[in-house]
Amino acid sequence: MTSAPPPAGQSDEGRVVLDAADIDRALTRISHEILERNKGSDDLVLLGIPTRGVHLAQRVAATLSRVEGAEVPVGSLDITMYRDDLRLRPARALMHTEVPPDGIDGRTVVLVDDVLFSGRTIRAALDAMNDLGRPAAVQLAVLVDRGHRQLPIRADFVGKNLPTSLVEQVAVRLAEHDGHDGVTIR
């Protein structure tokens, strides 16, 4: 095997579809779309789906508060026990759920995840949220929408629509968790 560096636009994880600057621009645009849609950041709550959705939610929240000058509460929502395939796979470790101190009742919740695929994660997240309170509205922001939905779910805010085949794998890497930013497909 040779250890030549991968050609431009390639990494050892596959073809790069978004680099760090692209992710940054996409999140900035999503942040502005969220503000535009909701006419400001009042009553907004961001809930990220662990692991990477939480980091994305924190980045979006930072942009929102920079633009609007008011802090937007951020939380994380673990969906493990609400998954429809819970019984089909070995028992899994739980991730962290943290609801902002003022809760989600009557607020507009923006769910944040890295990749939207079958839609089953979001279905589970809606169920999980049901046990936490009753939001006034729920919106969905994702960094990548790769298609192939199995449920009637769509995103309100999309960083990049990425047409894929079912055999391809989309990997999102974020500096907080993986040391660098990037979205690759292979």
Place this chain on the structure above:
Amino acid sequence: MRRHLLSAGDLSRDDATLVLETAEEMRSLADRPIKKLPALRGRTVVNLFFEDSTRTRISFEAAAKRLSADVINFSAKGSSVSKGESLKDTALTLEAMGADAVVCRHWASGAPHLLAHAGWSRSSVVNAGDGTHEHPTQALLDAFTMRRHLGDLDGRRVTIVGDVLHSRVARSNALLLRTLGADVTLVAPPTLLPYGVDSWGVATSYDLDAVLPTTDVVMMLRVQRERMNAAFFPSVREYSRRYGLDARRMATLPGHAIVMHPGPMVRGMEITADVADSDRSVIVEQVTNGVAVRMAVLYLLLGGSEAAIGGGDA
């Protein structure tokens, strides 16, 4: 493959850490408006109690219900067991009812092991205390409580004081705490230390006052007079003087040290009332943490297609 939790020794360090971390998430459920998770919907958990217990049975019942399992409570009193039914026939009945897990408390050491391995049923068995043998979920909730107060248990000094001979809590704690890297010292009169304690990998002492100043956790055990058929010490008064925890002794502990008791307490014997009710005492918190830890155990044993922890069918 179904798995069981029969002994604290069944848990590797990774398993034990997984339980404690899962319990941490379960603990946060107590602060939410809806204290319910769907993980065990449609599973049946049987609480099979052949010996009196309040906190353990209620704790397991609350844990299973918060995970949405169906709970059947079975206590030997007022059941066919009092008419002479054997453990085997009871097990076959539970099997016919489709129990996914049996939480077993028994006065005979080894009964949960028999239930798990005799081939009578297909359920996972959780030992909720058997005779003078083991009580693994108590050890897990004790470790959980210690971690919340002291952080990582590696190198922490835990002193367990009292009737070690009859204590399933002491044995399970010694096993688990060693797995988690803590240094355990058992303090008891020579008559109340079990035979073969040298092989537990723990230190022993007869002198409580000498050990307390270097202790991070002191755990007091109840003297189990119902299991005693001989005189193990001259008098209650002498026992309290030498092995009881009072305010004077508590004052010799380091500032961060905590006082634990698995309950039920006999105030005035192994622990004085002012110590039990002091700031150092985490005894009430132990009960709260018990529900979270038992939720974690039930979830990890029953939540998926395969258990994530515990011993297999050997």
